[in-house]
Amino acid sequence: xxxxxxxxxxxxxxxxxxxxxxxxxxxxxxxxxxxxxxxxxxxxxxxxxxxxxxxxxxxxxxxxxxxxxxxxxxxxxxxxxxxxxxxxxxxxxxxxxxxxxxxxxxx
Amino acid sequence: xxxxxxxxxxxxxxxxxxxxxxxxxxxxxxxxxxxxxxxxxxxxxxxxxxxxxxxxxxxxxxxxxxxxxxxxxxxxxxxxxxxxxxxxxxxxxxxxxxxxxxxxxxxxxxxxxxxxxxx
Numbered sequence: 001x002x003x004x005x006x007x008x009x010x011x012x013x014x015x016x017x018x019x020x021x022x023x024x025x026x027x028x029x030x031x032x033x034x035x036x037x038x039x040x041x042x043x044x045x046x047x048x049x050x051x052x053x054x055x056x057x058x059x060x061x062x063x064x065x066x067x068x069x070x071x072x073x074x075x076x077x078x079x080x081x082x083x084x085x086x087x088x089x090x091x092x093x094x095x096x097x098x099x100x101x102x103x104x105x106x107x
Numbered sequence: 108x109x110x111x112x113x114x115x116x117x118x119x120x121x122x123x124x125x126x127x128x129x130x131x132x133x134x135x136x137x138x139x140x141x142x143x144x145x146x147x148x149x150x151x152x153x154x155x156x157x158x159x160x161x162x163x164x165x166x167x168x169x170x171x172x173x174x175x176x177x178x179x180x181x182x183x184x185x186x187x188x189x190x191x192x193x194x195x196x197x198x199x200x201x202x203x204x205x206x207x208x209x210x211x212x213x214x215x216x217x218x219x220x221x222x223x224x225x226x
Contacts, residue, residue, distance in 0.1 A: 043201050045216075096211075098152035
């Protein structure tokens with residue numbers, strides 16, 4: 001199985017801050033990286049597919065980058081609605097695997 | 108607007124069989140693959156398996172032998188069967204739609220079903 005390691009596991013930030021979450025895959029997953037946002041009691045919501053493709057309706061303050069084994073999710077200016085847990089996920093092969101999550105809360 | 112609506116028994120005893128169904132409304136089954144994913148605080152998000160109209164149905168090896176996914180085109184729904192459940196199978200279960208545009212991703216999710224396993 002491809003292991004996905006996210007860092008940090010949690011972080012505190014303020015509205016307007018720029019934050020970056022990193023995800024490392026245990027082997028190369030050429031662009032097969034997706035990012036999801038999850039709020040308590042809700043299903044995950046797709047933010048970015050194929051490492052860099054912003055989904056329709058997702059604010060442009062979100063962006064994704066990376067290749068090979070290292071990928072990042074960046075929020076350029078945190079908004080109140082962005083405080084949630086974020087997950088990376090590889091779709092290069094089965095079993096599809098997720099990172100352990102990064103909990104983003106208000107400082 | 109495409110929606111996934113899932114249902115099934117939420118309280119099971121050890122050794123019983125978990126059965127969940129997810130109905131697809133407002134869109135087609137073809138052109139997508141249909142997945143089940145579960146979540147616990149301890150293990151996080153765990154992919155269970157996926158199925159599509161080709162009949163290809165890969166499963167998570169950790170569940171191989173206990174899990175079956177099926178797709179019913181006449182009812183526009185897909186189902187999960189997990190046999191011989193234990194406390195380790197207690198989780199929030201989600202159905203999800205998978206899409207293969209450029210890369211593969213889960214773009215639509217059901218609301219989740221909380222499954223408890225207790226004697």
